[in-house]
Structure formats: C-alpha cells, structure tokens
Amino acid sequence: MTTTPAAGSCPQCAEPTVAIGVPHRWCPACEWNLDRDTPAVVGWKWVDQWLHGVARRLTEGQFAALVDGPLTRRSMSWARAVTLGAAVLLLAGVLAIAVFGVWLILSGQGLIVAGLGLLVLGVAFVLRPRLGRLATHLKDAREVDRASAPELFGLVDRVAAEVGAPLPHVLLIGYEFNAYTSVVGLRRRRILYLGVPLWATLAPPERVALIGHELGHFVNGDVRRGLLTAVAENTLGRLAVLFAPSPNGLRGLTGFVSYAVSSVIFRAVQAVQVVLYWTSQRDSQRAEYLADEMGARAGGSAAAVRLADHLLLRTPLDLVLQRESRAGNGMPAWRAASAATRDSHAAYLPPLRRLSRHAGVSLFASHPPGGLRAEMIERRPQYAATVTLDEEAATRIDAEFGAFPERVRQALAGGGPASERRRPRTPTH
Incomplete structure (x- = not known):
C-alpha cells in the first residue's frame, strides 16, 4: 500500500522539505528537487547535467x-604535469604566432601581407602570458605597512611561523567580504588581502584561522599559484573570448563563414578548457583542504569549522552589514550584529551545507563546496589553537585600520552587498 506524503514532506523519502538557498522546496535528506538548478556550463542542458554529475562524483570521491x-x-601530480604540459604547448603556440607575424611583416610581399602580419602579431599580443600587477589589486584596496599596523603584522608573523609559510610582501585591506592571496610580477611578490567586512564579522580565533588558511596557499602546492601553471588557464580564457561567435556578424557569405569558423574554434577551446579543468581543479581543491587544515592548526579546528560555516551565511551577513552601515554603525556593531545573525541562523547550517554539495560543485570550481570543507575539518584530527588572539589585541588591530573602515561603511551603505563588489580576478577564499 502506498501512502501520500504529508504537506511539506519529500515525495521520495517523506522527510521534511525546506526552501533554503533556492526559490523552491527541496529535501535535505535525499536532495529531491535540487536537480532543477543544475549550473550551466556549455548551455546544453543534457551536457550540463552530465558534466555536473561528473563533477559531483569527482568532488565526493576526493573528499x-x-x-x-x-x-x-x-610537489608533483598527474594533474600538475598535465597543466604544465598544456602551459608549455600554449606558450610555444603563442611564440610561434608571434614569429609568424614578424616573418610576414619582414617578408617583403606587399602591404596586404604586412597588414596580415600585424594582425597576427596583435593576436599574439592578446594571448601573451600575464604575470599580474600589484597596481591592479590596489584599485579597490589600501596597503598597510609594518610601521602603521605592528599588531596586525605581528599576528601574521606568528601564524606564518606556525604553518611554515613565507611572509607576504604586501598586505592589503579592502572593501570585500573576502580574503585572498596572490603572487604577481616577475619577482613573484606575495600579496595577502583581508576584506574589512569579512574581518570585522569574525571572532578573534576565526581571524587566526583565516590568516592561517590564506598563508597556507603559499606552501600548499596549489596548482594555480605556479608561474607556468596559471598560463594555461588564462591563455585558454583569452582564446575563448577572442573567438566567441557573435550572431551580429551573420551578414552575407563572408559573415556566415566567419561565424562558422569562430564557432568551431570556440567550441574546441571550450572542450580543451573542460579537460584541463577536469584535471587541474581536483588538485586545486585538494590544496584548499590543506589550507583549511593549516588554518585549523593555527586557530584551532573549532574556529576553522566556524569560519567555513560563516562563509555559507554570506547572504544574510551581507544584509546585516548593509543595515548597520546605513544606520551609521561601524566595525563593533558589524561584529555584534553578525554574531546575532549566526546564532539565529544556526538551524539553517545543516541544509546549507547539504545544498553546497550540489550547488557548489563544478568542473570549473577551484574550491570544494563549503559544506564539505567544514565536514573535512570536523572529521580529521582535531587541533587546539597554537596562535591566540584575545579581544584586546583584536581591537588594537581594528584601530590600526585607521579611517579606512569608515570608507568601507560608506560604500556598503550606498554601494550594495560587500560580496558583490567588483575586484581583480584572483583566487578567493
């Protein structure tokens, strides 16, 4: 005999359904109705569903x-070897294009050939490898130095020593609900960025775990951080943009041929991107787990778990930050209001963790789903904090930010959520 599920119950397992994180009800027990929200990758639904299933199996298997x-x-893995090989081939291809363009210009075969050579050189210029620039990161951030922020630098020094990481050359504070590290330029200068909205909403132990995680990226073997490995992904991205077909060009036979050729090249580049991400992003996600463990070693496992869950509550925390900022309140009020929000949303964390295991997986995701990150820390050996930060020291660090938090408050009050502010394309927490 069959039974009819009660209202609000899952038709598959009869467990209660929720409407959290997505605009329709779904089941946290069996994930019923979540497949309505398969992320788009190539735009063909059946292909996107298959790719999402592959990414889910890879992500869960690695966990x-x-x-x-x-x-x-x-130091080396098959994913890193494949990515390095792709980077070398792409660099060789860009160099060959540049050499061919120079040859056309110098061949002396007339203005048309010379013009074609300039066009080929232009393509090589667009595809050239970029090493990043500090100026790009400074557009929406402020650099702090050791003289003006001794307490903050002292904390970074202690965490770096604990996790065995080199110190950053540049420490930035910015407008975002985020933190990240990056390496730029030929001299490979290390950058640590701390977004004031995220920093202000964290308790002192969680701040230690955050710094431990970010500094861990300098020593965790992340495939994205290498000088050569980043070239492959960036060059393929620029190729996709360069050859993206435009329906506006479909005029006459020439336009049709141009559209057809660009479509073929674009799809070929997309296919190579999928394969490359398929291999390299598993390595990157493994590095994220290792960075999380380094954060746990510094700030304690409990603080690292709270940090991972904190990021799952980004949307309600954004709303709280905007509300307090519009009321004219600064960092102390942000911290108190965010703590209250976390307490009131504690019951939502289990379904949000489960939701992240569906919505947060992709062949293109460099980070594991937030729910898996929190569970990984919980299930692995537990660490007590080795670097402590008390409330008084945390308050002194906040004072070292000077007038910058007020600028952040004004931006939050009038410029939208902190998590949606535009910034340079860099690895994120």
Whole structure:
C-alpha cells in the first residue's frame, strides 16, 4: 500500500522539505528537487547535467579519499604535469604566432601581407602570458605597512611561523567580504588581502584561522599559484573570448563563414578548457583542504569549522552589514550584529551545507563546496589553537585600520552587498 506524503514532506523519502538557498522546496535528506538548478556550463542542458554529475562524483570521491587519508603537500601530480604540459604547448603556440607575424611583416610581399602580419602579431599580443600587477589589486584596496599596523603584522608573523609559510610582501585591506592571496610580477611578490567586512564579522580565533588558511596557499602546492601553471588557464580564457561567435556578424557569405569558423574554434577551446579543468581543479581543491587544515592548526579546528560555516551565511551577513552601515554603525556593531545573525541562523547550517554539495560543485570550481570543507575539518584530527588572539589585541588591530573602515561603511551603505563588489580576478577564499 502506498501512502501520500504529508504537506511539506519529500515525495521520495517523506522527510521534511525546506526552501533554503533556492526559490523552491527541496529535501535535505535525499536532495529531491535540487536537480532543477543544475549550473550551466556549455548551455546544453543534457551536457550540463552530465558534466555536473561528473563533477559531483569527482568532488565526493576526493573528499572520501582525503577525509581519512594523508593530507600533505604534493610537489608533483598527474594533474600538475598535465597543466604544465598544456602551459608549455600554449606558450610555444603563442611564440610561434608571434614569429609568424614578424616573418610576414619582414617578408617583403606587399602591404596586404604586412597588414596580415600585424594582425597576427596583435593576436599574439592578446594571448601573451600575464604575470599580474600589484597596481591592479590596489584599485579597490589600501596597503598597510609594518610601521602603521605592528599588531596586525605581528599576528601574521606568528601564524606564518606556525604553518611554515613565507611572509607576504604586501598586505592589503579592502572593501570585500573576502580574503585572498596572490603572487604577481616577475619577482613573484606575495600579496595577502583581508576584506574589512569579512574581518570585522569574525571572532578573534576565526581571524587566526583565516590568516592561517590564506598563508597556507603559499606552501600548499596549489596548482594555480605556479608561474607556468596559471598560463594555461588564462591563455585558454583569452582564446575563448577572442573567438566567441557573435550572431551580429551573420551578414552575407563572408559573415556566415566567419561565424562558422569562430564557432568551431570556440567550441574546441571550450572542450580543451573542460579537460584541463577536469584535471587541474581536483588538485586545486585538494590544496584548499590543506589550507583549511593549516588554518585549523593555527586557530584551532573549532574556529576553522566556524569560519567555513560563516562563509555559507554570506547572504544574510551581507544584509546585516548593509543595515548597520546605513544606520551609521561601524566595525563593533558589524561584529555584534553578525554574531546575532549566526546564532539565529544556526538551524539553517545543516541544509546549507547539504545544498553546497550540489550547488557548489563544478568542473570549473577551484574550491570544494563549503559544506564539505567544514565536514573535512570536523572529521580529521582535531587541533587546539597554537596562535591566540584575545579581544584586546583584536581591537588594537581594528584601530590600526585607521579611517579606512569608515570608507568601507560608506560604500556598503550606498554601494550594495560587500560580496558583490567588483575586484581583480584572483583566487578567493
């Protein structure tokens, strides 16, 4: 005999459904009705569903392998080898295009050929490898120095020593609900960015875990951080933009041929991107888990778990930050209001963790889903904090930010959520 599920119950497992994170009800127990929200990758629904299923199996499989296994830095892996090989081939291709363009210009075969050579050189210029520039990161951030922020630098020094990471060359504070590290330029200058909205809403132990995680990226073997490995992904991205077909060009035979050729090249580049991400992003996600563990070693496992869950509550925390900022309140009020929000949303964390295991997986995702990150820390060996930060020291660090938090408050009051502010394309927490 069959039974009819009660109102608000899952038709598959009869467990209660929720409407959290998506605009329709779904089941946290069996994920019923979540497949309505498969992320688009190539735009063909059946392909997107298949790719999402592949990404889900890879993500869950890696989690299962690491949660009870060794989690150490790997200097070389098959994913890194594939990415390095692709980077070398792409660099060689860009160099060959540039040489061909120079040859056409110098061949002396007339203005038309010379013009074609200039066009080829232009393509090579667009595809040239970029090493990043500090100026790009300074557009929406402020650099702090050791003289003006000794307490903050002292904390970074202690965390770096604990996790065995080199110190950043540049420390930035900015407008975003985010934190990240990056390496730029030929001299490979290390950058640590701390977004004031995120920093202000964290308790002192969570701030230590955050710094430990970010500095961990300098030593966790992340495939994205290498000088050569980043070239492959960036060059492919620029190729996709360069050859993206435009329906506006469909005029006459020439326009049709141009559209057809660009479409073929664009799809070929997309296919290579998928394969490359398929290999490299597993390595990047493994590095994220290792960075989380480094954060746990510095700030304690409990603080690292709270940090991971904190990021799952970004949307309600954004609303709180905007509300307090529009009321003229600064960092102390942000911290108190965010703590109250976290308490009131504690019951939502289990379904949000589960939701992230569906919505947060992709072949293109460099980070594991937030729910898996929190669970990984919980299930691995537990660490007590080795670097402590008390409330008084945390208050002194906030004072070292000077007038900058007021500028952030004004931006939040009139410029939208902190998590949506535009910034340079860099690795994120």
